[in-house]
Amino acid sequence: MRVIVEADGGSRGNPGVAGYGAVVWDADHEAVLAERKEYIGRATNNVAEYRGLIAGLDAARDIRADEVRVRMDSKLVVEQMSGRWKVKHPDMIPLAAQARDLVAEFSSVDFAWIPRAENSHADRLANEAMDMQTDGQVATSPEPAAPVEKGAAAKTGPGWTGAMGEPTRLVLVRHGQTALSVDRRYSGRGNPELTALGVQQADRVAHRIATRGGIKAIVSSPLSRARATADAIARRVGLPVHEVEGFTETDFGEWEGLTFLEAMQRDPELHRAWMSDVTVAPPGGESFEVVTERVRVATEQVVSEYGPGNVVVVSHVTPIKTVLRHALDVGPSILFKLHLDLASLSTAEFYADGGSSVRLVNDTNHLA
Numbered sequence: 001m002r003v004i005v006e007a008d009g010g011s012r013g014n015p016g017v018a019g020y021g022a023v024v025w026d027a028d029h030e031a032v033l034a035e036r037k038e039y040i041g042r043a044t045n046n047v048a049e050y051r052g053l054i055a056g057l058d059a060a061r062d063i064r065a066d067e068v069r070v071r072m073d074s075k076l077v078v079e080q081m082s083g084r085w086k087v088k089h090p091d092m093i094p095l096a097a098q099a100r101d102l103v104a105e106f107s108s109v110d111f112a113w114i115p116r117a118e119n120s121h122a123d124r125l126a127n128e129a130m131d132m133q134t135d136g137q138v139a140t141s142p143e144p145a146a147p148v149e150k151g152a153a154a155k156t157g158p159g160w161t162g163a164m165g166e167p168t169r170l171v172l173v174r175h176g177q178t179a180l181s182v183d184r185r186y187s188g189r190g191n192p193e194l195t196a197l198g199v200q201q202a203d204r205v206a207h208r209i210a211t212r213g214g215i216k217a218i219v220s221s222p223l224s225r226a227r228a229t230a231d232a233i234a235r236r237v238g239l240p241v242h243e244v245e246g247f248t249e250t251d252f253g254e255w256e257g258l259t260f261l262e263a264m265q266r267d268p269e270l271h272r273a274w275m276s277d278v279t280v281a282p283p284g285g286e287s288f289e290v291v292t293e294r295v296r297v298a299t300e301q302v303v304s305e306y307g308p309g310n311v312v313v314v315s316h317v318t319p320i321k322t323v324l325r326h327a328l329d330v331g332p333s334i335l336f337k338l339h340l341d342l343a344s345l346s347t348a349e350f351y352a353d354g355g356s357s358v359r360l361v362n363d364t365n366h367l368a
Contacts, residue, residue, distance in 0.1 A: 002027040002067040005056035006114075008074070008122035009048025012130060018043035021125025022056030024063065034059040037125040040213055049074040050095035051213055052126065053081070057102040057109075058211050068109045073116040073123075082111045094238040098210050101236075167349035168307025169359070170299070171209065172323055173233070173314045175225040176201035176343045185259050188252035188285065191224050198225070201343035201367060202232040208345070208366040209312060210236035216309035219302055221247040221316060229343070230314035237312075246298025249316035253285025278332040288318065288335055295322040303350045323348050327356040343367060 004027065009020040018041065024034040036055040040048060053072065060068050072078055079085040080096060081103070087096045103109045116123065176198030180187040194202060206229075209215060215237050220230035222243040230241045255263040264271045267283065274280045278288035298319075302311055313323070317340050325334050327348035340346070340362050347359040 001063075001065045002069070003033060003060050003063070003065040004029055005053075005060050005068055005070045006119055006122045007049070007052035007056040007070070007072055008119050008126045009045060009050070009052040010123070010126045010130060011043055011045045011048050013042075015042050015044045015047075017041075017130050018045075018048040019126050019129030020048050020052030020055060021122045021127075021129060022052045022059060023121045023125065024056060024059050024065070032121075033063055035125060037129040038212070039129045044091065046074070046076055046089070047091050047095065048126065049077050050092060050099065052122065053077055054095065054099050054102065054211050056122075057099065057106075061102065061105055066107045068106050070109060070111045071114045071119065072111070073114055073119040075113055078111045078113045094210075094236075098207075098236060101207070166308040167351045167355075167357075168303040169310045169347055169349045170302070170323060171215070171310055171312045172320045172346040172348065173205055173209075173229060173312060174317060174320055174340050174342055174344050175221075175223075175229040175314060176205075178225050180257065181342060183259060185257050186252040186255045186263065187225075188249045188256055189223070190256050194225055194228050198342070199228070199232075202229040204366045205229070205343045205345065206232040206236040209233055214310050215239060215312055217242065217302075217306040218312045218314070219244045219247070219306075220314040221245075221249065221319070223248060223316070226314045226316060230312070233312055233314065241314075244298050244302065244313075246294045246301070247313060247315040247319045250288065250291050250318045251282075251284075251286040253282040255282045255285065275336065278335065288322075288332065291318055292322050292325075292332070295319045296326060299323055299326060299350070307350070308352070320346060324358055324361065327358045329356065338362075341367075 004025040005022065007022040009018065011018040019037065019039045022036040023032055025031065026033055036059050040051055053070065080087050081099060087093050176194045178187060178192035178194060178198055180192050218230055218234055218237065218239050219242045220226050222245060234241045274282060281287040302313065320340055321335050321338050324346060327350065341364050345363040346361045349357045349359060
């Protein structure tokens with residue numbers, strides 16, 4: 001399938017309040033197949049234009065296009081992506097790299113410059129994204145919007161929480177597949193590497209996070225499967241990874257490497273109690289109550305050190321469930337009822353006044 005992608009970005013101040021818009025047309029430029037728009041915080045025109053290009057290519061990929069013709073009124077982006085101009089500005093280098101990675105996923109992509117008047121649809125979407133932020137509305141993006149610049153007016157939190165100000169939004173990422181997760185074995189402090197599929201999953205979640213942008217920091221469990229996933233995100237986003245011990249997976253002790261059935265057959269009474277009581281620990285391991293406390297401390301540390309803004313946290317099933325539990329302010333039963341897939345995305349927000357909310361749980365659209 002051949003499509004046309006038109007993209008634009010704008011900044012009111014250059015740098016200033018910025019947003020992008022992108023539209024995917026059919027090959028005849030008659031039917032709109034997809035639209036993207038997002039407020040991206042404080043940025044330059046060129047950064048916003050590149051973000052629009054990335055969003056447009058991402059949308060074309062989502063509808064499984066094979067051939068893409070990109071039309072933009074940004075001479076800079078068109079010439080750089082066509083290889084005729086070098087990318088020199090440090091803010092544009094990682095964005096151009098993201099765009100080229102996307103280009104490589106299609107059978108063919110070509111770029112053409114068009115006058116601004118012929119790019120009115122994408123221009124309108126970009127202005128709508130900027131207008132929505134100005135009006136205090138939520139930008140139309142399934143992923144966390146970029147944090148507003150410092151000094152912006154305080155905003156009210158979601159729903160009926162009444163929380164005020166800009167939150168620290170934790171973008172919670174479960175690591176990719178390992179050999180133990182293939183057989184659904186308890187995998188705690190053991191250190192299996194990512195499988196080939198796990199590496200692919202890490203790259204896909206990294207691409208999604210980088211495309212949405214607005215990331216302030218990346219933190220990770222020190223275990224290799226989480227760190228490898230975090231490193232994939234870091235390469236895309238262009239930020240370092242900070243290890244936080246508190247986000248390490250539960251120590252399953254003597255159950256490490258066993259399946260659910262094998263652990264139950266080995267210690268039937270203890271396993272049954274463990275499944276319903278967070279104070280019970282596996283033999284030689286740690287209880288969920290202990291995990292809950294260290295994850296709480298780690299969460300407070302990250303919010304204090306990196307907030308407000310969007311912070312990626314790459315971790316494991318139990319710590320991610322625990323962060324969501326903290327944000328929801330609910331009892332421990334959620335630990336036994338919530339399912340999280342490999343390389344899934346969840347988001348939890350924490351406000352300075354103590355408010356919190358959960359925006360997303362177990363999103364795996366990027367793996368489809």
